[in-house]
Amino acid sequence: MSPSLANRLRIGFAIGFAVLTAMAVIGVGRFIQQRQEFEDAIARSYQIEMAARVRLARGNGGQEARKAVLTQGRRRSELRDQISSDTRDTALLVAAGLIAGLTGALLLFSGLIASMRRPLEELVDAAGRLAAGDRAARVKVGGLAETAALGAAFNEMADELEREASQRDQLDRLKDEFVLTASHELRSPLTSVQGFAELLMLERDSLTPKQVDTVEIILDNCRHLVRLLNTLLDLARSDAGRLTIAAQPTEVGPLIDDAVRTMRAQTEGASQHLTQRVEPGLPLVNVEADRIRQILVNLLTNAHEYSPEGASIEVNARAAGDEVEIAVADNGPGIPENQLDHIFERFTRGDAGLTQRVGGTGLGLAISKSLVELHGGTIDAASTPSVGSTFRVRLPAVGAAPGAGPYRAAAEAS
Amino acid sequence: MARILVADDSETILLLMQTRLEIAGHQVETAVDGQEVTERLDHADPHRLPDLLLLDAMMPRKSGIDALRELRALGVQTPALIVSAHQDAAGAGAPTDLDINGYVTKPIDFDRLLESIAELTRR
Numbered sequence: 096m097s098p099s100l101a102n103r104l105r106i107g108f109a110i111g112f113a114v115l116t117a118m119a120v121i122g123v124g125r126f127i128q129q130r131q132e133f134e135d136a137i138a139r140s141y142q143i144e145m146a147a148r149v150r151l152a153r154g155n156g157g158q159e160a161r162k163a164v165l166t167q168g169r170r171r172s173e174l175r176d177q178i179s180s181d182t183r184d185t186a187l188l189v190a191a192g193l194i195a196g197l198t199g200a201l202l203l204f205s206g207l208i209a210s211m212r213r214p215l216e217e218l219v220d221a222a223g224r225l226a227a228g229d230r231a232a233r234v235k236v237g238g239l240a241e242t243a244a245l246g247a248a249f250n251e252m253a254d255e256l257e258r259e260a261s262q263r264d265q266l267d268r269l270k271d272e273f274v275l276t277a278s279h280e281l282r283s284p285l286t287s288v289q290g291f292a293e294l295l296m297l298e299r300d301s302l303t304p305k306q307v308d309t310v311e312i313i314l315d316n317c318r319h320l321v322r323l324l325n326t327l328l329d330l331a332r333s334d335a336g337r338l339t340i341a342a343q344p345t346e347v348g349p350l351i352d353d354a355v356r357t358m359r360a361q362t363e364g365a366s367q368h369l370t371q372r373v374e375p376g377l378p379l380v381n382v383e384a385d386r387i388r389q390i391l392v393n394l395l396t397n398a399h400e401y402s403p404e405g406a407s408i409e410v411n412a413r414a415a416g417d418e419v420e421i422a423v424a425d426n427g428p429g430i431p432e433n434q435l436d437h438i439f440e441r442f443t444r445g446d447a448g449l450t451q452r453v454g455g456t457g458l459g460l461a462i463s464k465s466l467v468e469l470h471g472g473t474i475d476a477a478s479t480p481s482v483g484s485t486f487r488v489r490l491p492a493v494g495a496a497p498g499a500g501p502y503r504a505a506a507e508a509s
Numbered sequence: 510m511a512r513i514l515v516a517d518d519s520e521t522i523l524l525l526m527q528t529r530l531e532i533a534g535h536q537v538e539t540a541v542d543g544q545e546v547t548e549r550l551d552h553a554d555p556h557r558l559p560d561l562l563l564l565d566a567m568m569p570r571k572s573g574i575d576a577l578r579e580l581r582a583l584g585v586q587t588p589a590l591i592v593s594a595h596q597d598a599a600g601a602g603a604p605t606d607l608d609i610n611g612y613v614t615k616p617i618d619f620d621r622l623l624e625s626i627a628e629l630t631r632r
Contacts, residue, residue, distance in 0.1 A: 279567075282594040283519055286616040290525040293619065297532060321616055 099240035100207065107203045111196055118192035126185050133178040140167045140174070207239075214242035218249055230257045267335060274331040278324045285324075289317035315361075322396075325389070326458045330441075333465045340386055340469050344379040344493045347412050347419055354391035355410060358399060366405045369395075374413040378492035386466050387490070390474075393459040394423040394486045401484075402427030418472070418489040426483035430476065438476050439464040463488075511630040514549070514559040516540040516576070517592065518568045526563065529619050535626070543571030547579050558587055560630045563613070566593035574604060581608055588629040592617070 147163035150156030217234045224232035233253055236246040292313045299307050332338040355371050362369040380387075391410070398408045402425045411422045430438060441461040467474040471491050478484035513535050515526045520541075527537045538559065540546045550558065562580075564573025577589050588610040595614070611625050 279594045282615040283522060286594075287519070287521045287525055289616045290522075290529065290619070294525070294528060294532075317616065 100211070101241075103203075103207055103239070107200065107207070110203075111200045114196040114199065115193065118189055118196065122185055122189035122192070125188075126182065129178060129181045129185065133174055133181075136174050137171055140171050143167050210238055211242055214238045214246060218242075218245060221249065221253075225253055225256070230260055271331045271335050271337075274327055278328045281320075281324060285317060285320055289314065289321075292317065322459075326462055329462045329465070330458060333462065338465060338469060340383040340466070342381045342383050342470065345382050345384050345387070347377050347380055347421065347490075348373045350382075350384055350387050351391065351410050351412060351421065353388050354395060357388075357392055358395045361396075362399050362408060365399065365402075367399060367402060368405075368407045369410075370407070371410040372412070374411075377412060377414055377419055380419050380470075380490040381493045382470050382490060386470070390463045390466055390488060391421065391423070393463045394488075397459065397486075398423055398425040398427065398484070401425070414492070415489060417492055419492050420487055420489045422485055422487045424483060424485040429480040429482055430478040430484050431480060432478075435476060435478055439474070510534045510536075511560040511626060512536045512538070513561045513563055513626070514538045514540060514546065515563045516543060516546045516568065516573060517565040518542055522565075526617075530623075530626075533623050533626075542568040543573055543576030546573075546576045547571065550580060550585060551583070558585065560587070561626060562587055562589040564589060564591055566591050566595070574607065577609065578604075578607055590622075590625060590629070 144164050144167035147156060147160040147167070150160045151164070214234070214237070221232045221234045230253070233250050234246040236243050236250065292310050295302065295310045296307070296314070299310075302310070329338060351371050351373055355369060358369060395408065395410070402408065407426050409422075409424045411420075411424070413420055413422075439460050441458055464474050467488055467490070473489045474486065476484065476486050510533075513530055515523060515530070515537055516539070517523050517526065518541055523539045523541075527539060530537045538549075540549060543564065546562070546564065562577065564577060566573050573591055577591070580587070580589075586608075589608075590611045590613050591609050592613045592615065610629055613622055613625070
């Protein structure tokens with residue numbers, strides 16, 4: 096059992112009290128005793144003098160009695176000097192004792208403080224490290240009972256936190272695994288549904304218009320499901336910090352072509368004018384093509400879904416300093432200012448009136464932002480209600496020549 | 510146009526691929542897993558090898574990646590596309606030591622797939 100702070104304080108106070116009391120008793124005792132002796136000696140001296148004077152008065156004292164009267168006067172004056180010097184000595188002794196006692200108490204307390212300081216500093220340091228995410232932060236248990244108990248409690252809490260964190264990690268892993276497996280398992284049947292619907296469309300001439308509409312609905316929903324699956328997967332990865340990109344120098348133009356081609360059928364279905372303008376001689380950007388295509392399709396899908404029939408949607412790419420800026424602009428209803436601030440947060444969607452007919456997940460812009468930032472770029476939104484909205488993606492440009500990636504080259508060379 | 514060996518453990522996907530590729534004018538053979546692919550090519554006349562392999566990345570018994578690894582080790586240079594349900598198959602998890610000519614993700618974009626096939630089988 097380690098010594099306890101309270102016990103040490105008790106002992107310290109007891110010793111201090113005893114020392115001070117002893118000094119007081121000794122001091123006062125000595126003072127009284129000296130005083131008593133002094134008074135006795137003075138009284139004796141007067142008695143001798145009085146006796147001598149009596150003898151002189153009777154006329155039988157002679158020389159000896161006269162001498163005694165003189166001597167006793169000197170003797171009392173010596174005694175007075177003696178007592179004042181003794182009193183000073185006693186006072187000095189008591190003062191010295193008090194100072195010694197106080198010094199001892201000070202030394203004792205500073206010792207106690209020093210013995211608490213190291214464990215406390217260690218605790219503060221460990222708590223700081225724990226708060227900063229170092230799950231292995233612990234303190235050495237020891238010293239006074241109080242700091243030892245504090246240290247043990249801290250270590251116990253850190254153990255508990257570590258246990259919880261590892262449980263949470265495991266749950267996260269399970270969730271990621273589940274999302275990954277679910278997305279994987281859903282993709283095969285989805286491939287079949289979409290593929291066979293596309294097969295039907297290959298023979299659209301032999302279908303009635305109603306059948307064509309039906310198949311188009313199936314295909315629309317397939318695309319929506321794919322978007323959902325991809326978003327869920329990205330989100331799970333992003334949460335786990337495992338969203339990665341395989342970037343290589345890429346031309347911006349073909350990416351925009353692809354995204355516009357993907358969206359063309361949908362925008363034409365709503366009689367919306369989808370146009371693109373790519374500044375000639377744009378530098379390459381260091382990106383993963385599929386990811387940028389995904390971002391552009393996200394932005395175009397939003398523009399398409401939140402804009403009325405007949406609206407205009409424009410994709411513009413231009414050089415901006417050492418970046419390439421891709422802007423997707425629409426002349427739809429715009430985004431209210433209070434929503435604009437939160438538009439890149441998860442599950443944020445346009446107001447309900449519009450959202451009724453919009454099939455969004457509220458995750459597209461959140462994922463787009465994560466992806467753009469992974470590429471070292473930025474994304475922002477500007478909007479004027481009833482005039483339209485513009486989303487700008489800026490990606491760092493590279494000067495290098497287009498490098499043939501190890502895998503994509505075959506599928507993407509065109 | 511091209512002779513293509515397609516391997517997938519789902520009969521539905523096989524039927525879909527076969528139909529789409531045949532409509533595009535290709536000649537299609539099918540296999541249900543990587544084991545069947547390696548066995549078939551092992552006994553094939555070297556002059557009658559397919560022009561292209563279209564292999565699913567995940568199949569029971571033997572995956573498309575494992576089958577391709579064996580074939581490459583045997584010196585088979587036939588261009589190969591790996592079909593994967595993983596969105597980022599070509600990203601983090603891709604084997605870097607294997608000569609794969611491209612990735613196709615599910616759901617399959619057949620227009621792009623047909624372009625890739627044309628590219629890889631052009632002589």
